[in-house]
Amino acid sequence: MKKKQNTKAKENPNLSQPQIPQTKKNASSIHKMKRFEKILENPDQENAGTVVVSANCSLIVAPLKNKQKTKAKAIQEYAIAESLPQELITKIFQRSATKIILRFLAVSKKWMYELTSANFIYTHLSTSPNAILTRYLLRDRNYYLQK
Amino acid sequence: MASSSSSSKTGLKKMLTLKSSDGDEFELEESIVIQCQTIKHMVEDGFSLIPLQNVDTKTLTKIIEYMKKHAEKTESNKEEIKNFNKEFVKGSFDDQFELVSAANYLHINGLMDLLCQSIADRINNKSVRAVREIFNISNDYTPDEEEKVRDEHKWAHEGGEFDESLD
Numbered sequence: 001m002k003k004k005q006n007t008k009a010k011e012n013p014n015l016s017q018p019q020i021p022q023t024k025k026n027a028s029s030i031h032k033m034k035r036f037e038k039i040l041e042n043p044d045q046e047n048a049g050t051v052v053v054s055a056n057c058s059l060i061v062a063p064l065k066n067k068q069k070t071k072a073k074a075i076q077e078y079a080i081a082e083s084l085p086q087e088l089i090t091k092i093f094q095r096s097a098t099k100i101i102l103r104f105l106a107v108s109k110k111w112m113y114e115l116t117s118a119n120f121i122y123t124h125l126s127t128s129p130n131a132i133l134t135r136y137l138l139r140d141r142n143y144y145l146q147k
Numbered sequence: 148m149a150s151s152s153s154s155s156k157t158g159l160k161k162m163l164t165l166k167s168s169d170g171d172e173f174e175l176e177e178s179i180v181i182q183c184q185t186i187k188h189m190v191e192d193g194f195s196l197i198p199l200q201n202v203d204t205k206t207l208t209k210i211i212e213y214m215k216k217h218a219e220k221t222e223s224n225k226e227e228i229k230n231f232n233k234e235f236v237k238g239s240f241d242d243q244f245e246l247v248s249a250a251n252y253l254h255i256n257g258l259m260d261l262l263c264q265s266i267a268d269r270i271n272n273k274s275v276r277a278v279r280e281i282f283n284i285s286n287d288y289t290p291d292e293e294e295k296v297r298d299e300h301k302w303a304h305e306g307g308e309f310d311e312s313l314d
Contacts, residue, residue, distance in 0.1 A: 095267040102303035106275045106296045
């Protein structure tokens with residue numbers, strides 16, 4: 001993902017700018033675009049990848065015609081990966097055994113938060129009656145959220 | 148025999164058109180599409196062309212395949228449906244995630260259950276690292292914090308080798 005964006009950064013200044021009509025209305029978006037190009041050109045920035053993709057749809061992809069398809073695809077792929085909402089992840093893990101849920105608490109803080117939420121525990125309890133999870137997680141939640 | 152009885156009914160059957168986000172249209176009988184709660188409500192409101200902005204052609208084709216198969220569900224072909232379901236969930240994780248998003252959006256409960264269960268089964272034995280990759284989650288624990296979390300549930304991390312593969 002990141003590699004692709006770096007190559008985009010090199011193409012952007014040459015290809016996109018001449019195609020933009022210099023109207024007043026566009027002035028602010030050009031300004032914004034330049035800002036994003038700066039981000040693009042600076043690979044050291046940790047968030048460069050994410051900023052670019054979300055900004056791409058309106059600001060950078062639009063003026064480019066020949067590169068549009070691959071970029072659109074990249075954006076789409078990014079969107080899929082990013083868009084599996086927590087709600088669905090929760091629905092999937094509702095069906096997992098307690099031991100598996102406990103193992104995947106180590107995935108990220110966000111998962112820790114979601115998989116130890118009271119809501120999740122009670123739904124899990126109702127789908128697979130297993131008091132162990134409730135006991136473990138409620139204790140853990142207090143432990144982690146106090147910090 | 149079957150064909151004559153179905154053709155005599157076609158005059159009565161109401162047809163609906165589903166339009167994917169790519170603009171492709173699919174014409175289906177109402178009785179098939181009615182499995183999907185979202186569309187059912189639209190039909191009740193009198194729509195017959197149903198645009199599905201969140202579902203692309205590839206996903207919609209799969210979902211229609213599922214709905215068609217499950218519309219012919221009877222007591223006698225339970226085994227057949229079971230095999231169909233088994234084949235249906237064999238795709239890559241990305242495909243499954245797209246399907247599950249679409250099924251959730253369309254409120255097809257049977258498909259939702261099928262997909263969530265199959266994804267849950269497939270990740271059961273995956274390592275934590277593999278799950279991060281599959282779900283595209285960045286690890287925001289510091290190494291120390293992660294060690295602590297793993298330590299807290301040591302028994303959940305024991306029990307043989309975990310699968311590092313991503314499919």
